[in-house]
Amino acid sequence: MNNKHKKNLTHFGFQEVPKNKKTLLVSKIFHDIASKYDLMNDLMSFGIHRMWKRCMIHHSTVYTGQKVLDLAGGTGDLSIKFSRLVGNSGIVVLVDINDSMIDIGQKKLRNLGILNNVIYVQADAEALPFPDNTFDCVAVSFGLRNFTNKEQALFSIHRVLKSKGKVLILDFGVPIFKILNTIYDLYSFHVLPKIGELIAQNANSYRYLVESIRMHPDQETLKNMMMQTGFNNVKYFNMTCGIAVLHCAHKY
Numbered sequence: 001m002n003n004k005h006k007k008n009l010t011h012f013g014f015q016e017v018p019k020n021k022k023t024l025l026v027s028k029i030f031h032d033i034a035s036k037y038d039l040m041n042d043l044m045s046f047g048i049h050r051m052w053k054r055c056m057i058h059h060s061t062v063y064t065g066q067k068v069l070d071l072a073g074g075t076g077d078l079s080i081k082f083s084r085l086v087g088n089s090g091i092v093v094l095v096d097i098n099d100s101m102i103d104i105g106q107k108k109l110r111n112l113g114i115l116n117n118v119i120y121v122q123a124d125a126e127a128l129p130f131p132d133n134t135f136d137c138v139a140v141s142f143g144l145r146n147f148t149n150k151e152q153a154l155f156s157i158h159r160v161l162k163s164k165g166k167v168l169i170l171d172f173g174v175p176i177f178k179i180l181n182t183i184y185d186l187y188s189f190h191v192l193p194k195i196g197e198l199i200a201q202n203a204n205s206y207r208y209l210v211e212s213i214r215m216h217p218d219q220e221t222l223k224n225m226m227m228q229t230g231f232n233n234v235k236y237f238n239m240t241c242g243i244a245v246l247h248c249a250h251k252y
């Protein structure tokens, strides 16, 4: 395969696909699993994703009156929590590329009585439709690994953050103990697709999710990518022995 052709490819799980097809393929995955997404999250992580998200919210230090972007916000778990923190004088913008995920999120928030301070925008993280310096905080939970061009998305986040604003990225990492890696691999490649088949009648989508975790940059690589984008004070916190990682940084 020549270099020019290789340059136009990116990974979609363990497959290589043309860069201009990945966003559509990812979108299809989330259309297919949207209705079971919340249930599957609880089952697959034994509910631990809730603790990881709580920890992310704690690190955000978001307060009343602020503007927050919940990027790749999906079914709105973070938006629920941010809406309570920013209150009626603040605003949360949930952005996702996938309308099925947004619909489910919007219904969930409405059922909780959250009507006034969350807005929903269907857009691509790599080309955010907001002016420069708009948000006090941008949070991305379990979204970054699905983006086609992560560097582009990081630049886009940097652009829309206000000066002194904070970015938080929660995603899967590389477990810090080798033995844990082996157990985690067995669980991910053999058990998760079976749960996906049983509950969501969709083993392939869950196979993609597992593969995309393995293709995601490790803790240090993502930290370097964020520094290269121009973020300052980049730190990360391993959670559950590095199965999940929270990266935090500022724009100065």
Ligand SMILES: C[S@@+](CC[C@H](N)C(=O)[O-])C[C@H]1O[C@@H](n2cnc3c(N)ncnc32)[C@H](O)[C@@H]1O
Binding pocket: 023, 026, 027, 030, 071, 072, 073, 074, 075, 076, 077, 095, 096, 097, 098, 101, 123, 124, 125, 126, 140, 141, 142, 143, 146, 147, 148
């Ligand atoms: C694993 S879900 C995470 C949802 C939510 N943030 C959470 O933590 O539960 C990933 C989300 O990223 C969205 N997504 C994927 N690629 C995107 C892109 N390029 N721009 C915006 N959202 C994207 C998907 O539609 C999906 O809703």
